[in-house]
Amino acid sequence: MTSETSKKAHLPELEELAPFCSIVLPGSGQFLQKKTWRGITIFAFSLILGFLVLWGFANYEIGAVQIGNMIYSWLVIPLIFYYLWNIYDAFVLSTSKKSPILIAFLAGAIILYVVGWYVTDIKLDRLVTRFDAAKTVMYKIANPDFFSTQEGDKVVVCGWKCMWNAVDAKLHGETGPTIFVSENVGRIFGGKGKITATIWDVWFGNAKTPGERIQGFQTGKIVETIAIGLMATIFSTILAIPISFLAAHNIMRRVPGGSVIYYITRGILNIVRAVDTVVWGLIIIVWVGLGSFAGVIALTIHSIAALAKLFSEEIEHVDPGPIEAIEATGGDFFQVIRFGVIPQIIPPFLSYTLLRWDINMRSATVIGFVAGGGIGFFVLETIRQGGYQQYAAALWAIAVVIIIVDFISSRWRNQILKDQPPTEAKVSVWKKIRKVVYFLIGAAAFIYCWTITEINLKDLFNPGSTFGQLLLDFISIDLSSGVVKGVTEQLVITVMQAFMATTIGGILAIPFSFLAAKNLTGKSRFSSWIFYISRASFNILRSIEALLYVAIFVFWVGIGPFAGMLALAITTFALLGKLFSEAIESIDPGPIEAVNAAGANKLQMISYAIVPQIVPPFLSYLIYQWDINIRMATIIGFAGGGGIGLMFSTYYNSLQYHKAGTVVVGIVLIVALMDFTSAKIRENFV
């Protein structure tokens, strides 16, 4: 009691004054009362909300209302509420009571959604008025160009109805339409066609010189895509390993001057990671020219940065015990790494490589949009020609490949992370032979992929003549006010696209995730059908990158940020739906039992036993998705989805590299800022 009173006597001024500081500077009162993060958050949000209201009014007249002679945005009202809440909060804090954050939350949400709604150009009426367009495109997606039939002297796509007619006719012994495999299938999966001869063709005697045009087996675009993903994964893993040691603090601490190298490496990795693979692709094509090779390099660069970061974190988290023990025996730096570090990091490294393979396969499907190789290039071409049924066939092919890759990758990962079985003393001959066969198959596959992705190391060391100029132009960014204003505008749109897509997709995912959680759907036949259908739709929707969806929504609602936002929302819905349902499946069943035993009904059970358990994982997945969406939103413009990507490709295609450089700097800054924010949110609130 005495200590409390003496404490109060000591600090009367600060405790009483702190709330008043919030009147002058939002958040400062909370900051002074030792609620550091609360204060910083309130301050940062007041800046963001204030900027959005002012900027939105100045550029778009968002929320403009006229009162007498004054025209101003009504969004000032929630802003004032936010400000008043901040003062109220500071005063409540000083009485050490709990302060309700609902008002701040509502005020912030109103401003974010109104501005977001406006800048992402959301026009819900178009979803309805242009429903016919949607029906057309949906019909085409549902009837992909896999089979064709002859109609008069024209070859047309044979959809489900046509195939049904053929089968029906056959069953009744009549002559129906003749069906044959479409040319489109050959382009996607491979078939006979003109190809450029490789050294292997010369070796087998099919051609005289490499580069000659000969008749042969044309590689399918989807096969090319698989090869791009595979090569990029192999190259990036090999290159990321040495780099990861440079970015591991516990290793570099042991080397003189290591800390400097550590910070430089980490910084470069973060910058490289912030720029999306697709943007890297644009820079690379100037270097080595259009083609699969450019795609491989772009993916490799981005993967090196991502893998090296994960690898280095893994190195930093190794058990220091063995290192200490080896140092104690007098081992030197390299011996410590060889015997103390490497054995510990092999399983996690392999697991990350597999995960990255999965990600690279997804990136490989879109890299062709800019770099000109793989299925992405095919998709771009078919959309330009309005061949939506050919595009649909590509989407289905991608979905199948990605689902298989996903399955293999997660299965191998689980195997790796399980405890290794003790090594057998005697390895059977068959196992040895099997190993050799596996190795030979692997080597053959590697050589095949190397050939079809047209990897050419000579090109790599002989960049295009304009590349030097491009780099110089990129580095000397254009900071004139017009460009900066434009970039700012597009960045706001991009962030808002990601924000709207994440929240809308996330909210939609919640009810559906309950249907896809095995522990809730029950065991009856009907409910297990619901479970399988919802899980399958999540997996199929999830396997296609947002960039590939844009074309559908452009057809439906027109070119612009709305189409891009919808494409992002679809992928968000699918990924979060899957993650949410897995989170629901992993909850503790005990409380459900207890609440049921007390006689609660189903709704009460969900709200008391399930909801409190799933709020934290849901929030953290939402933030994870937000990180993904911010990156995706920066490239969604390449396909007509609006935002900063559109601006970049416009500047880039008109050879205005100074301005394109400014855009890249903007992207790097915003992605880094968002990464930092989400990391902090995760630390402090989830």
Add this chain to the structure above:
Amino acid sequence: MLKIENLCKTYPNGTQALQNVSFEVAEGEFLAIIGLSGSGKSTLLRCINRLIEPTSGKIIWNGVDVTAASGKEIRNIRRQIGMIFQQFNLVKRSSVNTNVLTGRLGYSPTLPSLFHVFSKEDHENVKKNLEMVGLLDKIDVRADSLSGGQQQRVGIARALMQNPKMILADEPVASLDPVLAHSILKYLEQLNKEFGITVLCSLHFLDLVHRYATRAIALKDGRLVFEGLPKEIDDVQFKQIYGKDAERVEIV
């Protein structure tokens, strides 16, 4: 008060957890259920309030056939029967207050309860029951910041919110150390003696059965192998219940 007739439970994987179990429980009893792990004690307790659907047999609770009750009826029966769990089954991230209030869900109209609106009487009862288990000062803390013994006392307060006529306790002390075990069982004994609540409690340790139970039944491989007073469990009975390699252990 409670009559079990030929109760059987076969799980989908073929395990016969209960085989023709029949016994009766009179009002005001403290019935201990003993047996090895996997002998069917948990299944038996969960069949009584139908958290697990019995395969066949009858359960008559105060003249009502529990096995035939519909969804609404079973919830009405459940709310008169409190349950206490080995793993406490609290919602870890919710406050003690919310956890205790969940005991009232069976009595509360759905819509207000979804918005966390409960009657004034309920809120007063939370305080009363928490005071009884000595945790009134913890009313606003999160359940996961409590120790195991404290969490189980919250579990008791939650069951008391139901004004139960009977309490089913599924190994309530198996996750607690011996000293805490006695403190929890003393609360159950108090409820049994002072408020006349019938208690069905599965227990591992025989000396706890001797100390607290008024009657005991024993299960082995899903069959009832003993029914009688705790002191009647002699060495022969003991070997029959626990197998011939078992030895008695004493706790505290």
